[in-house]
Amino acid sequence: MSTDKHRATAAAILPLVGGPDNISSIAHCMTRLRLTLRDRSLVQDEALRALPAVLGVVEDATYQIVLGPGAVARVTPEFEALVEEARAATPATPAAPAAPAASGAITADDLAAQGAALKQAQKARNATPFKLFLRRIANIFVPLIPALIGCGIIAGLNGLLTNLGWVPSVVPALAAISAGFMSLIAVFVGHNTAKEFGGTPVLGGAVAAVIVFPGVAKIDAFGLELKPGQGGVLGALAAALLAVHVEKWCRRWVPEALDVLVTPTLTVLISGLVTLFGLMFLAGEASTAIGTFANWLLSSGGAFAGLVLGGLFLPLVMLGLHQALIPIHTTLIEQDGYTVLLPILAMAGAGQVGAAIAVYYRLPHNGSLRATVRSALPAGFLGIGEPLIYGVSLPLGRPFVTACIGGAAGGAFVGLFHQLGVAFGSTAIGPSGWALFPLLDGRAGAGTTLAIYAGGLLVGYLVGFAATYFFGFSRAQYAALNRSEDEPRATPADRPGTPAAPGPAAGPEPADPSVLTR
Known part of the structure; x- marks a missing residue:
């Protein structure tokens, strides 16, 4: 079924x-x-x-x-x-979308059209070389998320059983299952990097495998001792990118008769040597710096840092810059076992949920928009924010800003506890909202960690709701939105400050799109 x-x-x-x-x-x-x-x-x-x-x-x-x-x-x-x-069959001509009914209220369809226009405009602005590069970096890590989630939940279960002293014979098995993927994540990153940038995936994985090979501890790299795994996913990313360039160079210059032997050999040899005697050290320093900075940021300025991160995450998503955080999250998970940033960034979704609930109660006569909120809220609670962002808050304008305020408040709440010494994070990336609970881990124990995260969500919901309920609509926007679908839409004469024109009503006019975001 x-x-x-x-x-x-x-x-x-x-x-x-x-x-x-x-x-x-x-x-x-x-x-x-x-x-x-x-x-x-x-x-x-x-x-x-x-x-x-x-x-x-x-x-x-x-x-x-x-x-x-x-x-x-x-x-x-x-x-x-x-x-x-169906490839061989002749596709039926798709039916044209039904024309919207002549309706009095500004409906969810109107907002969806406004949201689609905003998305299209944002897409054009995001098509810069830098943002397109970040998108390609994200494409490397997104396929790894299911394994990160599965291994992260198993790691959390293993920690719980260890703390409780239950089933001691099972704990080593769970530890092996949860840690196996993370010990070889560099290989998967190398494979996906080469695939994304036009190289041979297995060659990218082969070069990245050098990083996690235990034998690198015996190599003296200009007086510097190497450690297996040094550089982590950043080193694997750099090594595989180098391998792609070496491979493409070989394809141009190596005769076709020798290509099958010479190109793979030179690709792995040259890229492997540069990785061992340069990239591993540089990437290792970069990874250490990222971990040190993230922990310092939250331990010294936790509340303020949480406020900024939670409040700005949704605008970062709109700009396409959030994709730069994916390798940072993965690096933190590789180093500390969890990323301290994700629970704070997840507060942005809590602000969206609170704002959407406020829209629902603030507009009791707009059945279409309320139906959209009802259908999107379950996904929003689970951390899937796109339906709420593009169907409700962003096309409305102000509710998007007030949702960010809710996210900032939730982020400040969680960041404050980091500043007080209660550090915790997520053992995987991808989930958010309530779906993040099984992936939380920290130094203060499961109960405290879960309570702080739940408190942050609650703060985000409440502040997002209050900010949107009281400040989310201008008078003109509220008048245009809070009417049932069988009421005539506001004409210019009906709007505040405009004298009513004499004579009979001329019937409903098309919605003024500008009123949606005023």
């Missing part, structure tokens, strides 16, 4: 994205089905958003359909199978 449900979801999505011939590649991350489309105009956005299984859509370098954790991993194979089965 579960397979049938996921296949039905895939079958519903396929015609709405233009059919199989409109799709050039299919992938998925933890929450999103990512499609590369040939013709963006064939996609029926509103119909997609209306599907019960779809939590939202995001347009970036790929067209991304938010399905949620777990569901996306089951829908994607079914979707791929349907595409393969």
Whole structure:
């Protein structure tokens, strides 16, 4: 039955994205089905958003359909199978999206259209070389997230059993299972780096494997002792990037008859030597500096640092700069066993949830927008914020700012406890909100760690709610939004400060888009 449900979801999505011939590649991350489309105009956005299984859509370098954790991993194979089965068939011409009904209220569809326009404009602004490079770096680490989550939860379970003194024979086995992936994560990073930048993946993994090889401890690199794992994921990233450049150079100059022997050999040899006698040391220093700075930042200025990080994370997401944090999180997990930054950054999602609840109660007559909030809130509590951001807060304008205020308050709460010496973090990246609870680890014990994180979420919810409820709408915006769908929309004469025109009403006018964000 579960397979049938996921296949039905895939079958519903396929015609709405233009059919199989409109799709050039299919992938998925933890929450999103990512499609590369040939013709963006064939996609029926509103119909997609209306599907019960779809939590939202995001347009970036790929067209991304938010399905949620777990569901996306089951829908994607079914979707791929349907595409393969239908490749030879002539796709049906997609139906044009239904015209919006002449409605009185500004509805969720109006906000969705505004959000889509904002996303498109932001996408154009984010298409800079630096941000595109960061996106490629993120593509290296995103496929590793499921393993990080699984191993992180097992590590937390192992710690709990160790503290309780239960099942001592099981503890070493759990330790091996949870630590095995992290001990070889450099190899996976090297493999994905070479794949992303156009090299041979296995060569990138082979060069990165040098970093974790135990025998490097016997090498004297210009008087400096090397340690297995020194440089970690940053060293693996740099080594694999070097390997890609060496491989491409070899492809240009090595005769084809010798390519199969010479190119792999030179790629691994040259990149491996540079890694051993340079990159491992430099990356090791960079990794140590990142860990030292992160811990110093929160221990010395925890409340203020938490306020800044929690408040600015959503704007960083909008600018595409949050992707630079992924290798930093991974480096901290590799060094300390957890990243202290993620629980603070997760407070941004708590502010979004609080703001959305305030929108729900502040606009009792706008049934369409309230329905959007109701459908998106469960995902928001689990840390999936896209439906709330692009469907509610961002197109409304002020609620996006007040949501950031809620995130700042939650971040300050968590950061304060770091400053007081109660440091904790997440053993994996990817989840947020309530889904982060199983991944939390810290020095003060599970109970204290969970209580502080829960307190931060509560502060984020409450402050985001209060800020949005009292300051989230201008008078004109509130008047335009808080009306039922059968009421006529405000004409210029109806707006505050404009005398009413005499004579009979002329009927509803189209919404003024500017009123949504005033």
